[in-house]
Amino acid sequence: xxxxxxxxxxxxxxxxxxxxxxSRLVGGLARPFMWLILVGTxxxxxxxxxxxxxxxAFVYPGLVxxxxxxxxxxxxxxxxxxxxxxxxxxxxxxxxxxYAVLTGRAVSATLVGALQGAVVLLTLPIFLxxxxxxxxAALGVLMVGAAVSGTMxxxxxxxxxxxxxxxxxxxxxxxPLFFLSGALYPTAGMPLWARxxxxxNPVTYAVDMMRGxxxxxxxxxxxxxxxxxxxxxxxxxxxxxxLFDPERxxxxxxxxxxx
Amino acid sequence: xxxxxxxxxxxxxxxIQADGLGRDYGEVRALEGLDLHVPRGSLxxxxxxxxxxxTTAMLxxxxxLRPSRGVARVFGHDCASEPTAVRRRLxxxxxxxxxxxxxxxxxxxxxxxxxxxxGGATANQAVRDALARTGLEGRAxxxxxxxxxxxxxxxxxxxxxxxxxxxxxxxxxxxxxxxxHREQTWQLLETERRTRHTSILFSTHYLAExxxxxxxxxxxxxxxxxxxxPAALKASVGAEMVEVEGAGASRFVSALSDRVxxxxxxxxxxxxxxxxxxxxxxxAGLASVGSGVDxxxxxxxxxxxxxxxxxxxxxxxxxGTST
Numbered sequence: 001x002x003x004x005x006x007x008x009x010x011x012x013x014x015x016x017x018x019x020x021x022x023s024r025l026v027g028g029l030a031r032p033f034m035w036l037i038l039v040g041t042x043x044x045x046x047x048x049x050x051x052x053x054x055x056x057a058f059v060y061p062g063l064v065x066x067x068x069x070x071x072x073x074x075x076x077x078x079x080x081x082x083x084x085x086x087x088x089x090x091x092x093x094x095x096x097x098x099y100a101v102l103t104g105r106a107v108s109a110t111l112v113g114a115l116q117g118a119v120v121l122l123t124l125p126i127f128l129x130x131x132x133x134x135x136x137a138a139l140g141v142l143m144v145g146a147a148v149s150g151t152m153x154x155x156x157x158x159x160x161x162x163x164x165x166x167x168x169x170x171x172x173x174x175x176p177l178f179f180l181s182g183a184l185y186p187t188a189g190m191p192l193w194a195r196x197x198x199x200x201n202p203v204t205y206a207v208d209m210m211r212g213x214x215x216x217x218x219x220x221x222x223x224x225x226x227x228x229x230x231x232x233x234x235x236x237x238x239x240x241x242x243l244f245d246p247e248r249x250x251x252x253x254x255x256x257x258x259x
Numbered sequence: 260x261x262x263x264x265x266x267x268x269x270x271x272x273x274x275i276q277a278d279g280l281g282r283d284y285g286e287v288r289a290l291e292g293l294d295l296h297v298p299r300g301s302l303x304x305x306x307x308x309x310x311x312x313x314t315t316a317m318l319x320x321x322x323x324l325r326p327s328r329g330v331a332r333v334f335g336h337d338c339a340s341e342p343t344a345v346r347r348r349l350x351x352x353x354x355x356x357x358x359x360x361x362x363x364x365x366x367x368x369x370x371x372x373x374x375x376x377x378g379g380a381t382a383n384q385a386v387r388d389a390l391a392r393t394g395l396e397g398r399a400x401x402x403x404x405x406x407x408x409x410x411x412x413x414x415x416x417x418x419x420x421x422x423x424x425x426x427x428x429x430x431x432x433x434x435x436x437x438x439x440h441r442e443q444t445w446q447l448l449e450t451e452r453r454t455r456h457t458s459i460l461f462s463t464h465y466l467a468e469x470x471x472x473x474x475x476x477x478x479x480x481x482x483x484x485x486x487x488x489p490a491a492l493k494a495s496v497g498a499e500m501v502e503v504e505g506a507g508a509s510r511f512v513s514a515l516s517d518r519v520x521x522x523x524x525x526x527x528x529x530x531x532x533x534x535x536x537x538x539x540x541x542x543a544g545l546a547s548v549g550s551g552v553d554x555x556x557x558x559x560x561x562x563x564x565x566x567x568x569x570x571x572x573x574x575x576x577x578x579g580t581s582t
Contacts, residue, residue: 002376009373017361090357094374095346
């Protein structure tokens with residue numbers, strides 16, 4: 001019961017914070033639309049992707065995932081702000097323990113990411129024909145993709161000690177995850193190293209499932225994608241818990257810093 | 260929930276019992292070995308210069324760090340192996356107020372209530388009580404970032420106490436506050452002690468705040484250098500403190516030791532502070548002892564004197580106090 005209260009408290013706090021950081025929400029939504037309008041329009045006029053009707057159709061699922069990826073990961077990575085300003089220490093001193101704290105954080109990151117992705121998804125009928133069933137399936141994929149993005153964000157935040165690293169994380173982690181996901185261009189034509197990296201990248205499977213949900217050709221079967229995303233969820237969550245828990249971090253590293 | 264056997268243990272155990280508690284950060288020994296006994300309902304001050312190990316000791320007791328050596332028990336529960344049981348009894352306030360500026364005061368308190376495992380009507384009541392206790396009712400809907408430092412700290416104390424903890428661990432709870440808010444903070448904490456019999460362990464750099472402690476522990480370089488009641492610690496430094504300044508201060512202090520019992524000698528930038536035994540009348544006659552003394556005064560010993568004598572200079576043990 002304690003754990004449920006803790007998760008409730010963290011989710012309520014994070015959603016309030018997200019709702020009050022309007023510039024961050026607007027920025028998160030502007031990113032996929034900018035890509036769609038500024039870059040997509042250019043590519044759309046010069047190329048089509050095999051199996052897709054247009055570059056718009058090809059890139060749209062990726063942009064939905066992009067909104068969820070950035071929204072969820074940045075919400076989760078904001079844990080580093082909490083560390084710097086003492087709120088994380090408060091949370092970790094809760095009797096519920098580190099797993100409840102991280103579950104709360106992961107749930108709120110998932111909700112924020114899924115909400116941002118849903119806004120992009122809801123504009124899809126303006127650009128492309130889509131059925132209600134496809135939209136509902138896409139919403140399901142969106143939730144899974146946002147959840148994995150959230151736990152990946154927690155894993156990234158775990159070793160960070162300062163908000164000064166935040167911009168670097170976006171460049172070094174978020175953009176490579178997105179660019180190597182097949183969201184913007186098919187992975188088939190990439191060099192071997194990029195194809196291998198793409199297949200190790202959980203975002204690839206979220207994008208592929210999103211394509212399938214929206215009636216486009218897919219590269220992987222749905223079970224493989226679900227398995228990869230499920231594995232990524234578990235590994236990143238447990239990894240985060242090990243790194244966030246001050247006692248376990250001490251055991252792992254042989255020494256530890258102040259939480 | 261604690262079972263009957265657990266409660267039986269808890270009823271006999273002190274709020275804190277630490278034996279040889281120590282912590283290293285890599286090669287650095289942040290806390291050498293702390294022996295600490297905090298009886299139930301007592302107010303204990305942890306004093307010492309920056310880097311003495313105060314915060315590390317508090318983090319260990321709050322189960323946020325694992326000790327490198329020694330053991331600590333909170334109401335009989337081992338901090339290392341029973342962190343959940345320990346955390347249920349604790350209220351914590353850190354050096355910086357753990358208040359989210361984007362939330363209102365009330366939302367911050369609800370957040371804290373949930374973290375403490377409170378929900379529904381219990382959480383509502385706890386938040387209402389905390390707001391009333393701290394005088395924050397009128398600011399409940401105000402975003403916390405709009406609060407002054409003083410009100411922010413009071414909100415932090417409201418947060419730390421809203422779940423009625425049995426032990427409060429407060430790391431410099433009044434740092435940066437004006438005298439009025441310092442006074443308010445201490446009144447709140449005193450009310451907690453009186454009405455709930457809450458035990459309090461705190462650190463501070465305002466040594467006058469430690470005067471009302473039941474017990475004071477002085478740390479320096481990760482070690483306990485002195486411990487006792489404020490009165491005993493002050494008595495260990497001397498009955499009175501003589502302050503002398505001027506070119507002849509050094510000669511004066513040498514001459515002084517021939518006439519009275521000198522307990523402590525602290526060199527300052529302009530002269531000396533000397534802790535001595537003897538009545539004030541007897542000591543007043545010493546003013547004529549030496550020449551070249553610009554200033555001579557006699558005043559009661561304070562905890563600041565104890566701090567300078569024990570924490571900043573090496574000392575030999577003084578009878579009457581444990582070191």
